[in-house]
Amino acid sequence: MGCSAIGGLLWANSQNRLAQQDAIAEEAEKEPGVESDAYILAKGDYSNLEELLTDVDKPVYDRYTLKQRQEKGLPTMLPPLAVYNKEKVAYLTFDDGPDNKNTLAILDILKANGIHGTFYVTGKMCEENPEVLKRIFNEGHAIGNHSYDHDYKRLYQSKDSFLAEMQQTDDIIFNILGVRPFIIRAPGGTVGMFSADFYPALTEAGYVEHDWNVSSEDATPKRPNAARQIKFVDGMTKGDLKDNMALVLMHCCGGKEETVKALQGIIDVLKAKGYRFGVVTPITPQPW
Known part of the structure; x- marks a missing residue:
């Protein structure tokens, strides 16, 4: 040669x-994570969010847990993002699941209507019903963190105890789905629960909390029947709401059979008022 x-x-x-x-x-x-057309998966440096996060049609998740971000030296705080308030949007949100009865019935109704909702789940219920959590995720609904088990005394001791429980539930969700939600809802809402130091701590950790401005009142002591729940939502959505948004609180756990019965009527009321339906994301406006 x-x-x-x-x-x-x-x-x-x-x-x-x-x-x-x-x-x-x-x-x-x-980077880790499975890309999909059904949701937006944030990059490690969040560089894709401003470009992709322009609507409220798709859920948004993180491909890292908060601990992984900290260990890798990645940013935890989300970049500034413009809120979405271009049209009338109704966000159907369901707390305290997933259970293996009412959550499934709600998913069937949403599927029949071609609507995606937002499910604020607890870590304990995710451990008990991982297959239901997977169905929520696979059908394109948004998933938010709603603490481990609603133990107010433990949860609200301090901002550190609150953050620790958010991370605990994040890890449970991540181990089942491979993603971490950015959105959270404080059990009972933030009013009277959060002190001033909670808010900057959540922002630093990349969490976005949303309460609600419309409720079916299905968690009140009177436990209204389906007709009353529809009436409550109808009454609370009369006139113009802040940022053209109806952020509707409902529940999908045990004992909420009347909520299941009310859901189709609630959807019909909101449609008749010109709302379209979206999922809660970091650019969903605050309800107050």
């Missing part, structure tokens, strides 16, 4: 090695 041929072979081998090294390096730089 001549010198030129040997040189060519050596050059080709070196190029192959470089290509292999580049492929290995590229693979190492790939």
Whole structure:
């Protein structure tokens, strides 16, 4: 073999090695998580959010847990994002699931209507019903963090105890789905529960909390029947609401059979008032 041929072979081998090294390096730089058209998955540096997060049609998740972000030196605080208030949007939200009865019935109704809702789940219920959580996720609904088990005394001791429980529930969700939600809802709402130091701590950790401005009142002591729940939602959505938004509180756990019965009527009322339906994301306006 001549010198030129040997040189060519050596050059080709070196190029192959470089290509292999580049492929290995590229693979190492790939971020975790499964991309999907059904949701937006934030990059490690959040650089894709401003471009992709322009509507409220798709849920938004993180591909890292908060602990993973901290360990990798990635940002935890979300970048500034413009809120979405371009049209009348109703957000159907369901707290305290997932259970294996009423949550499933609600999912069936939403599917029949072609609507995506937002489910604020507890860690304990996710542990008990992981397959229901997977169905919520796979059918394109948004998932939010709603604490581990609603233990107010433990949860609201301090901002640190609140954050610790959010991370505990994050980890449970992440271990089942491979994603972490950014959106959370404080059990009982923030009024009277949060002190001033809670808000900057949540912002620093990348959480976005939403209360509500419309309720079916299905968690009140009177436990209204389906007709009353529909009437409550109808009454609370008369006139213009802040940022053209109806953020509707309902529940999907045990004992909420009347909510299941009311849901179709609530959907019909909101449609008749010109609302379209979205899922809660970091750009959903605050209800107050």
